[in-house]
Amino acid sequence: MAVVRQAASAAGLITLLAIGLAACGGSTAGSSASTAPVVRISASEYAFDPATVDVGAGPVTFEVTNAGTVEHEFEILDADDGVVDEVEGLVPGLTRDLTVDLEPGTYTYVCRIAGHEAAGMKGTLTVDG
Amino acid sequence: MIPTYFLMLREGLEAALIVGIIAAYLARIGRRDMLPMVAGGVAAAVGLSVVVGVVVVATVGRLPVVVQETLEGLAGLAAVAVLTWMLFWMRRQGRALKGELEHGVDAALGAGGAMALVALAFVAVAREGLETVLFLLAVITSAGAGVDTLIGGLLGLATAVGFGLAIFVGGARVNLRQFFTVTGVVLIFVAAGLLAFAVGALGEAGLIVNSGTAYNLNGVLPDSTPLGNILRGLFGYRSQPTPLEVVAYLLYLVPVLTLFVVGRPSLRRRVVATG
Numbered sequence: 030m031a032v033v034r035q036a037a038s039a040a041g042l043i044t045l046l047a048i049g050l051a052a053c054g055g056s057t058a059g060s061s062a063s064t065a066p067v068v069r070i071s072a073s074e075y076a077f078d079p080a081t082v083d084v085g086a087g088p089v090t091f092e093v094t095n096a097g098t099v100e101h102e103f104e105i106l107d108a109d110d111g112v113v114d115e116v117e118g119l120v121p122g123l124t125r126d127l128t129v130d131l132e133p134g135t136y137t138y139v140c141r142i143a144g145h146e147a148a149g150m151k152g153t154l155t156v157d158g
Numbered sequence: 159m160i161p162t163y164f165l166m167l168r169e170g171l172e173a174a175l176i177v178g179i180i181a182a183y184l185a186r187i188g189r190r191d192m193l194p195m196v197a198g199g200v201a202a203a204v205g206l207s208v209v210v211g212v213v214v215v216a217t218v219g220r221l222p223v224v225v226q227e228t229l230e231g232l233a234g235l236a237a238v239a240v241l242t243w244m245l246f247w248m249r250r251q252g253r254a255l256k257g258e259l260e261h262g263v264d265a266a267l268g269a270g271g272a273m274a275l276v277a278l279a280f281v282a283v284a285r286e287g288l289e290t291v292l293f294l295l296a297v298i299t300s301a302g303a304g305v306d307t308l309i310g311g312l313l314g315l316a317t318a319v320g321f322g323l324a325i326f327v328g329g330a331r332v333n334l335r336q337f338f339t340v341t342g343v344v345l346i347f348v349a350a351g352l353l354a355f356a357v358g359a360l361g362e363a364g365l366i367v368n369s370g371t372a373y374n375l376n377g378v379l380p381d382s383t384p385l386g387n388i389l390r391g392l393f394g395y396r397s398q399p400t401p402l403e404v405v406a407y408l409l410y411l412v413p414v415l416t417l418f419v420v421g422r423p424s425l426r427r428r429v430v431a432t433g
Binding site for chain 1: 161162164165219220222223227289293296297300301302303304307310311362363364369376377380381382386396397398
């Protein structure tokens with residue numbers, strides 16, 4: 030029984046931690062999502078439409094839809110190929126939102142599923158100051 | 159439907175494998191009384207994932223990549239640690255066995271061992287649980303994804319659970335020594351894959367530098383194919399891993415496998431035999 034109690038208290042602790050994390054994120058991401066401009070991106074085999082996006086600095090919401098027939102991803106990379114943010118598990122038909130706060134600069138967006146980027150799933154994102 | 163099936167199968171296979179082996183192990187050493195506690199660990203992980211998933215969706219909508227990948231990376235490292243401990247603990251129990259005299263290990267499952275098995279079942283499920291719940295909630299709330307998408311996902315999870323049950327049932331039939339050896343070796347590959355996965359997650363979170371390509375097998379066996387998905391779910395197979403991921407995999411696999419297969423006890427036997 031002690032084991033169950035300990036597991037339960039550990040579970041409680043992780044819940045609190047996760048809710049805390051969610052709450053911290055909520056103050057910024059929540060408010061920005063309501064005012065952020067929306068960019069719709071369609072992913073299919075093997076391209077993003079559009080392949081070039083131009084937005085102003087600040088929060089932007091990407092509405093990424095998988096219009097293809099296999100799983101895709103949408104990953105925004107900075108100039109050093111560091112992951113800015115991403116949407117994974119985009120199965121056919123699914124639309125998932127991604128709100129990011131972007132600083133001016135040039136970014137790329139890619140699909141990191143095996144071979145997809147090399148086959149052409151790559152776009153350029155320009156953020157103006 | 160099919161892509162969702164394999165996505166969810168991939169997410170669920172590893173947890174099903176680990177929990178299936180734990181349950182089979184407990185049944186083999188005559189500790190079926192522990193099974194409800196393991197089930198409790200699994201239920202706690204599922205419940206926690208659902209609660210956190212719903213809270214996240216209701217408040218921020220999604221987790222920023224840094225938070226999600228950091229959580230996944232740390233959970234992966236925790237799973238590697240507990241799994242490694244369990245491997246060598248199970249191996250000690252296995253060595254203590256005389257042939258099929260399985261009852262010899264009854265007394266050996268102390269409070270610490272029981273705790274670790276329940277904790278491992280919890281970590282294994284919780285690690286993939288949150289991502290799975292967030293994915294299913296997205297499928298349910300997305301207008302474009304039809305019911306068949308949800309059904310495909312649930313069938314994938316059901317297949318994973320069935321795989322875990324098959325291990326539990328099948329584990330009761332094989333020779334106990336074989337069971338220890340085979341599950342041990344399989345779990346070492348799982349743990350090595352978990353470590354490489356943790357490296358990948360911490361890299362995506364930006365906490366470590368993890369870039370480049372060690373080798374590219376996308377033309378041979380892409381990890382997006384059904385077989386690639388299954389190998390990825392179970393053993394962390396990637397068709398285009400980074401050098402750091404390969405190094406992490408080998409740094410774990412080679413020494414642990416060596417220790418496990420030709421470790422101290424056999425050395426001791428050799429000393430006794432020659433002395």
